[in-house]
Amino acid sequence: MxxxxxxxxxxxxxxxxxxxxxxxxxxxxxxxxxxxxxxxxxxxxxxxxxxxxxxxxxxxxxxxxxxxxxxxxxxxxxxxxxxxxxxxxxxxxxxxxxxxxxxxxxxxxxxxxxxxxxxxxxxxxxxxxxxxxxxxGTTKGGTCIWSLGSSGQDVLVNSGATVTAPDCRMDVASTANPAFIMNSGSAIKFGKFCVKGKNYIKNGGTLDNLEVGCTPNPDPYAGKLPEPTLPTTCTTSGYPNGNTFSLAPGMHCDVGFNGSPTITFQPGLHIIKGRMIINSGAKVIAEGVTFYFPDTNSEIRANGALTFTGKAPTTGTYKGILMFEKTSVASNNNNKTQYIFNGSNGETLEGIIYLPNRNVTYNSTTNVAAKISMVVNQIIFNSANWKVEPYDGGASSSSGKMVRLVE
The missing domain is CATH 1.20.1330 (f41 fragment of flagellin, N-terminal domain)
Structure with a gap:
């Protein structure tokens, strides 16, 4: 037991x-x-x-x-x-x-x-x-470039063209067939590439964020920019001699510059009547400046290898406007003309560029660092190297941008 x-x-x-x-x-x-x-x-x-x-x-x-x-x-x-x-x-x-x-x-x-x-x-x-x-983008819609034309091939991107603009939209109003053509060896990198029409030709290249059948943002400046009255006399005309020029505000009529000068546009309004020809190798400084074209036959024509700094005024009647044309008369609006920007060593652009009656062509190797809001009729990029940000009227921060989490 x-x-x-x-x-x-x-x-x-x-x-x-x-x-x-x-x-x-x-x-x-x-x-x-x-x-x-x-x-x-x-x-x-x-x-x-x-x-x-x-x-x-x-x-x-x-x-x-x-x-x-x-x-x-x-x-x-x-x-x-x-x-x-x-x-x-x-x-x-x-x-x-x-x-x-x-x-x-x-x-x-x-x-x-x-x-x-x-x-x-x-x-x-x-x-x-x-x-x-x-x-x-920005609270204003984020558009950097508007193309308003709709007659066919309203945007042409040729080989060698590079546009880097991740914070921008490009709005193409064309409904033509094709609305745009893009060729191989090019790269267009917008935050959004909005095309109203649905027909296009893409022969190669890189095109980020394309959206066809898209509703483009409307032209924000139509009828809103203050057009000046033309002076009775020209401030500058002909072909002045020299290597250095300082141009006072006023009207410059059919002006040309020989050699490769340094041209400084003093702050203010500069009316370009007729053609202003700037030869190859010139240096242009235009800070606090607005360029105005009274008709579609007026332009600034640079012949290559240009160094250009253009910044719009930050105060006054033409605040924020770097370049614009007369649009209050039918004769201008019915006369779409070519505007050629030839190759440059480097360009710095800041402000509104309003040329709705121009078919703009960027030739050769145009190196552009820009904060712009640009309106044109048509645009051709030929071997252009652009880095583009939205023009925000001079604000230095990104507080106007739309912020989102992506991960």
Whole structure:
């Protein structure tokens, strides 16, 4: 009997130990689940903070300014919560990169202290979040270039043409067949390439974000630009001699410049009546300047290798207008003429360019860095290298842009 009793007591002790181990395992499992659940909650809070901070940061322009703005939002969202300690090290835990499409990606890592998992030696759980945002377009619609014509082949992109404008739309009003032609060896990269018609010819090349059957934004300047009264006399005419010229505001009538001079247009309104010919190799400075063409036979014709800086006035009657033509008479509007921009060493353009009666051609290698709002009838790109941003009237930040998360 004693042997049987001893055996039963032994088995009872083993069952008790097994039950205790099972209970401990269950407790640890529940504890692990609680720790992971808290880590998941913190991760969600961190993701929300990162998304909100990155959207706010995109109102800045430089990557450093965006990083500072993001850190400020993250600190504000972290106060009074379990997300990020007061002494959180952004330097080693926050990574921001500018992507090739203009978007910005931010990656953030943190850790959550465990409670139950410390029993098995796991004192913290890592959490990582990532977000990507992009600022595109403007509150005015984001259009940089309008082509208003609809007689066929209203936009022609030839081999060698490159236009990089991810924050811009190009609006093509043509419903002709074809509305536009694009040839191989070219690259047109707008945020949106909106064509009203549905017929086009694409022989190759790269065309980003094409949308046919699209409703283009309307001409924003029709009948709204203040047309000046012409002076009774010309300020400049003929072919003046010299290597350096400083032209006062006024009317310049059939003017030409020999050699390769430096021509400075003083701030103000410059009326170009007839043709102004600027020879190859010239340097043109026109800051705070508006050019006005009183008829469609008037133009500035540059003969290549030009260096040109043109910026519109920031105040006054012609604020924001770099170049425009008379559109209040039928004789101009019924006379669509060619306007040729020959090759340049480099151009910087800033302002409104309003030439709705011109079929504009960019020849040779025209290197343009532009903040423009340009309206033409037709446009041909020949070996033109453009980098284009929307003209915002002189604002320096991207606060007018539409910001969205893309990841």
């Amino acid at each position: 004693n042997n049987i009793g001893d055996l039963l007591r032994s088995k009872s002790g083993n069952f008790g130990m097994a039950a205790a181990l099972i209970s401990l395992a269950l407790a640890v499992g529940v504890g692990v689940s609680i720790d992971y659940s808290r880590a998941l909650t913190n991760r969600q809070q961190l993701q929300q903070a990162l998304d909100a901070g990155l959207l706010a940061a995109m109102s800045k322009t430089s990557l450093d300014d965006r990083r500072n703005a993001l850190q400020n939002v993250l600190r504000a969202n972290g106060e009074g919560t379990s997300v990020m300690a007061v002494d959180f090290d952004f330097g080693s835990n926050l990574i921001m990169n500018q992507n090739t499409d203009g978007s910005v990606t931010a990656s953030l890592q943190d850790k959550v202290d465990t409670t139950f998992m410390q029993i098995i030696g796991q004192k913290t759980l890592p959490i990582r979040v990532k977000s990507t945002a992009i600022a595109t």
